[in-house]
Amino acid sequence: MHQDSRNLHRVPWDKEIALERIREQLDREGPLLPVLHALQDEFGYIEEAAEPLIAEALNITRAEVHGVVTFYHDFRREPAGRHVLKLCRAEACQAAGGDPLALRAEARLGVPMGETAADGSVTLEPVYCLGLCALAPSAMLDGRVVARLDETRLDALLAEAQQ
């Protein structure tokens, strides 16, 4: 997702900034997803303390906000690593040799899919299709797309992700 490209420049949680980001979206119809995207763009995740602020601004219950935050795969409830590496695990990439590459990434980074390295360098995540299926296998590092992955190209990505 586009917000990942700014991973290195995120600001720490700040209630006043959060309220400002929420207010900016309020004149849209059905503003909850735009609000959550704006907050995640700003802070890198949805701080739990944001939920009651959103609920009050949108005049909905905190449970509704929490339900939406937890429904969608994109919304994080804690900060990601400095880099986010998404490997496509869907069928087209499976057909083109994606499975062994995913195992290789997990082994080299020492992180299972869906988790963040202990040193905070990288979060490794599965993604179900980047729409690069004619150039499989594919990945996205901090919002940058990379396709026709093989061991060499993957290793270069992994090295970048570990910085």
Next chain:
Amino acid sequence: MTLRLFIPADAGALAVGAEEVAAAIGAAAARRKVVVEIVRTGSRGLYWLEPMVELETPAGRVVYGPVAASDADALLGAILADGAHKLRLGPTEDIPWLKRQTRLTFARCGVVDPRSLADYRAHGGYKGLERALAAGAEAVVEEVVQSGLRGRGGAGFPTGIKWRTVAQTQAPQKYVVCNADEGDSGTFADRMIMEGDPFVLIEGMTIAAIAVGATKGYVYIRSEYPHSVATMETAIAAARRDGVLGKRVADSAYAFDMEVRVGAGAYVCGEETSLLDSLEGKRGLVRAKPPLPAHKGLFGRPTVINNVLSFASVPIIMDKGAALYRDFGMGKSRGTMPIQLAGNIKHGGLFETAFGVTLGELVDDIGGGTRSGRPVRAVQVGGPLGAYFPRALFDTPFDYEAFAARDGLIGHGGIVVFDDTVDMAKQARFAMEFCAIESCGKCTPCRVGSTRGMEVIDRIIGGENRAANIALLEDLCHTLKFGSLCALGGFTPYPVMSALTHFPEDFAAPPRLQAAE
């Protein structure tokens, strides 16, 4: 002398180095002190040749590919000399793979600058809207009905009938929503349109709005497509500045404006009612139908919701007439289908052609077989919810009804090719796993059945009570198919049962040995 070059900025081309190629050519031109204008286009869809570099000549465009950044200096030197270079493929339009296609919806994709409304107009854009404004709402609906266009998202429902229903429903506010939540693996046609010809989508949605009396539109784009989001937003802003979006569309009495909304990584939001809930700011839960979105859609208002390709097909139908479009195709599948060749395939990309071409022609002839060079064993058609077809069914023509007759579906037109190292029991298990990950949780067959399905397949693979567990899996698939609220649970049995039916040997213990690489 100014050289004019075209290099795609489509996500597919970028993923294999198009940005680096453009920068290297720019640098090489600066060193040689020649003026080069580089136009960033969408992709032609010939992905195995990306990154492509096209050169404008008096006789049309000439193409080089696949170009690496390290080729840039020599390539520019060759272009400045006589044009001969080892990567020269000749006139773009003469490449057989492109020449064999019938490009109606994708006529401009990869040709025009997707950020330029002037370029869009210069290539025939907005003629459909002009005719729609002259003809009036009822005539537009009739034209789309007559064209035979069916929803390209997967369900294949006649687009014109949907529009007529919305047009006939009275309400103070109506909406046009574009489903650009293209989550099916093996598909990328929506992405190509949004990144290569975004104005055709805007024009198509505007025509729909005029036809049904809607004033507000949304394009719901999945978050995995950041390049599409950026290109669509730029195009919408340009259309607003030009006046083809706004309070008086192209100086007419009609008002219509639209905006992009970004999804948040939920596959199920590609289902139309779930998408509408998501747009409203809710969890993407599937709604029971009726009421249809045409009666009670977004915020409870009558809503036209169509796929990107459906809207993108409308301008040419309005411009050239329903008959031109309807004359392509077979049976009840009229017009052209942008077919996407993906996975382990030699010539992967977008192939737009009239309905009726066979699966075998697409995979073996046009696709050139596998990229690994091994025999094709299975193809999955129509995304994660589509059936796996063995070679024995490669005579199936690409047609909604022909695929349904063989317990499959064409869905959004994606074909994923697998070679003979594939383990079909593993693919069947993955289908259940994917359904479990992505289920919205509203209905029990999908929410619970998908996890139970994984467990049953594990037992079959493990050789535990094989016959009884296969019977149980069949029964479970029956429940999913007829008891689920939407296509996620309802169609997951297609990949599972097709794998079991056509490749039973893979479900016997011990699992197939993987062929040596």
